Amino acid sequence: MTAMLRSFKGAALTALLPVAIALLVIALGDGAQVRILSVFLINLILVIGLQIFMGNSNIVNLGHITFMGIAGYAAAILTIPVNIKQTIIPHAPFGLATFQLGPIEAGIAAIVLAMLVALLVGVVITRESGISATILTLALLVIIHTVLANWVDLTRGMRALYGVPMKANAWVLLAAAVLAIFVGRWFRDSPAGVQLRASGESRIAAESSGVDVRRLRLVAWVLGSGVVGLGGVLYVYLLGSVSPKSFYFDTTLLTLAMLILGGMHSISGAVVGVIVVTAGFEVMRYFETSPVIFGVKLPEFLGLTGFFLGLIIVLSMAIRPKGLVGTDEIDETWERRRQAKSAQASASPAEHSRA
Amino acid sequence: MEYLVQQVLNALSIGGNYALLALGLAIVFSVIGLVNFAYGEVIAVAGYVMFAVFMVSGIEYAVLLMPVGVLAAIGISVALERVAFRPVRYAPAATGLLTAFGVSIVIRNFFVTLVATRSKAVPTPQWLGYQIDIGIARIQVIQILETSVTALALLLLVFILRRTNIGLAMRAAARDFDMVRMVGINANKVIAAAFAVSGFLAGLAAIFIIARRGVVDPFMGFTPVLKAFVAAVLGGFGSLPGAVVGGFLLGALEVFFQIVLPSSIAGYRDAFVFVLVSVILVWRPQGLVGTKRQFGDKDE
Numbered sequence A: 001m002t003a004m005l006r007s008f009k010g011a012a013l014t015a016l017l018p019v020a021i022a023l024l025v026i027a028l029g030d031g032a033q034v035r036i037l038s039v040f041l042i043n044l045i046l047v048i049g050l051q052i053f054m055g056n057s058n059i060v061n062l063g064h065i066t067f068m069g070i071a072g073y074a075a076a077i078l079t080i081p082v083n084i085k086q087t088i089i090p091h092a093p094f095g096l097a098t099f100q101l102g103p104i105e106a107g108i109a110a111i112v113l114a115m116l117v118a119l120l121v122g123v124v125i126t127r128e129s130g131i132s133a134t135i136l137t138l139a140l141l142v143i144i145h146t147v148l149a150n151w152v153d154l155t156r157g158m159r160a161l162y163g164v165p166m167k168a169n170a171w172v173l174l175a176a177a178v179l180a181i182f183v184g185r186w187f188r189d190s191p192a193g194v195q196l197r198a199s200g201e202s203r204i205a206a207e208s209s210g211v212d213v214r215r216l217r218l219v220a221w222v223l224g225s226g227v228v229g230l231g232g233v234l235y236v237y238l239l240g241s242v243s244p245k246s247f248y249f250d251t252t253l254l255t256l257a258m259l260i261l262g263g264m265h266s267i268s269g270a271v272v273g274v275i276v277v278t279a280g281f282e283v284m285r286y287f288e289t290s291p292v293i294f295g296v297k298l299p300e301f302l303g304l305t306g307f308f309l310g311l312i313i314v315l316s317m318a319i320r321p322k323g324l325v326g327t328d329e330i331d332e333t334w335e336r337r338r339q340a341k342s343a344q345a346s347a348s349p350a351e352h353s354r355a
Numbered sequence B: 001m002e003y004l005v006q007q008v009l010n011a012l013s014i015g016g017n018y019a020l021l022a023l024g025l026a027i028v029f030s031v032i033g034l035v036n037f038a039y040g041e042v043i044a045v046a047g048y049v050m051f052a053v054f055m056v057s058g059i060e061y062a063v064l065l066m067p068v069g070v071l072a073a074i075g076i077s078v079a080l081e082r083v084a085f086r087p088v089r090y091a092p093a094a095t096g097l098l099t100a101f102g103v104s105i106v107i108r109n110f111f112v113t114l115v116a117t118r119s120k121a122v123p124t125p126q127w128l129g130y131q132i133d134i135g136i137a138r139i140q141v142i143q144i145l146e147t148s149v150t151a152l153a154l155l156l157l158v159f160i161l162r163r164t165n166i167g168l169a170m171r172a173a174a175r176d177f178d179m180v181r182m183v184g185i186n187a188n189k190v191i192a193a194a195f196a197v198s199g200f201l202a203g204l205a206a207i208f209i210i211a212r213r214g215v216v217d218p219f220m221g222f223t224p225v226l227k228a229f230v231a232a233v234l235g236g237f238g239s240l241p242g243a244v245v246g247g248f249l250l251g252a253l254e255v256f257f258q259i260v261l262p263s264s265i266a267g268y269r270d271a272f273v274f275v276l277v278s279v280i281l282v283w284r285p286q287g288l289v290g291t292k293r294q295f296g297d298k299d300e
Helices: A002-028 A030-058 A064-077 A082-088 A094-097 A103-125 A132-152 A170-191 A189-201 A203-208 A211-237 A249-262 A269-287 A304-321 A330-354 B002-032 B039-057 B062-088 B093-113 B142-163 B165-174 B177-182 B187-213 B220-234 B240-260 B265-281
Strands: B130-131 B139-142
Touching: A002 A030, A002 A170, A002 A269, A030 A064, A030 A170, A030 A203, A030 A249, A030 A269, A064 A103, A064 A211, A064 A249, A082 A094, A082 B139, A094 A103, A103 A211, A132 A304, A132 B220, A132 B265, A170 A211, A170 A269, A189 A203, A189 A211, A203 B139, A203 B220, A249 A269, A249 A304, A249 B093, A269 A304, A269 B002, A304 A330, A304 B093, B002 B039, B002 B139, B002 B142, B002 B165, B002 B187, B002 B220, B002 B240, B039 B062, B039 B093, B039 B187, B039 B220, B062 B093, B062 B187, B093 B265, B130 B142, B130 B165, B139 B142, B142 B165, B142 B187, B165 B177, B165 B187, B177 B187, B220 B240, B220 B265
Parallel strands: none
Antiparallel strands: B130 B139
């Protein structure tokens, strides 16, 4: 019980910074800033979903955005009003063009669908380790993207589906992000999470201690996919429209960069990575659009954002290869430092007396 | 019959291109365990240097631009190792992967900032597109060149790996790098050589890619390298013969699905290719040519 309490405390501490940022922006920010906040919160959910599998199992995952796509499209197709569906996707299979659901029912159905698909492909993917597992996740991304982009009757192909009720505001997103932080931290500290992390460090040692590596990988894969699916649903509810290109390599690489930059083995790392990259992006975007600094109008530099994002990644990998946060959660590191300090404090008088 | 021969040649030339790139990825991976996702940008750099030389000198004679492209690819490949990959040489695989992503983002946006997002034309020799009638089929000059240059490059590589000291060191490093260093071979030299060979292969591939497209743009390397990555894993990642087998197999699969899929579902070609790739990987996770690893073998 105390262990669970500790991980809830840790999760609350981790959630503190994003919550503070969100409250500040909601209270003081204008429309554009709230929009940046909303995208930030969605990225946070996606990155935590990615962390649950990748950070614990130590398998590089390039396929997580697949589940954002599946859940996002499912939620969109279920919630678009029937009259709009009759114009844009009249021939949708399974009679999907003839009814509509409320956003909550549709969202739950979409996440369940994403987790079911994750379970099916996960049975295969979790058999493999290392680079071939990574390629399988990559293949999954390509396959599902190809289907989404070509199944014109259901998804309208490369053209956008529109008319989704825009039900996600900053409060909803914040609540979901905090939920994701708690779920991610709870899994990481749960017996399953600890065993899975052990298997990530040494599969032989974990298996010889009786850890069922494949089953635990599957659990993490499905859970993580559900969280990513939640992010996909909210993304669609935020934008009101959806197209396949949102669920491909750009989003995959961005979220991956955020996670590894912060530190993929912890939830704190995921949070820090998303904050740092988002902040860096906004600063660079300012410079990109020919700002006036000290009365000098700088020229417009397209691509500057990306240039510096890349540079930050390369530099931080060279300087801190385990990510900004490192292997442990922030509260764990603090706790250890505190204990070390108090141990030192109690040890030093003894040394004095000996001297 | 004629159609069949033509498609086989198609598969060979596409597969040859994948094989070159897969080999370039595999040689770096086998020596230092780096999945070099910045490899596509080596191709882009080769293309842009050719473009720059063309703009400055006005050389219309495209054959002269080709060696420039290959040299540029070798140069940037070795330079990237020195600047970006050396600091993360002993870090976990995910770190190297992300460094490579970072490098590729930097280079891509460098071109976006300084040149343009739009594509730029590079002159290519007219005669590459000529068709030759060899009796049973009409084939393009570029297809012959692509297949034969790939074959020559492979022979050259086999020669280097088998008959030179640095080649022997590279092969040994693929097995056990620590041992190579213990017998007194300079690690930096071996790694630089691997990146130089890798850049050379990218340069060759870049010439054919540009000859087909006629233009360069910042994103031109991404898809070919992604395919090459899949090809390399298909053959057995880190295995050099595997990379070649995987490259040609992937080329054959793509051409095969191009032919057999009816036009109504032709858009799903990549999905079919990747499903088949997944099936092969589940069947043989170590790749077609790779040897099965036991737990406790040297980690990749």
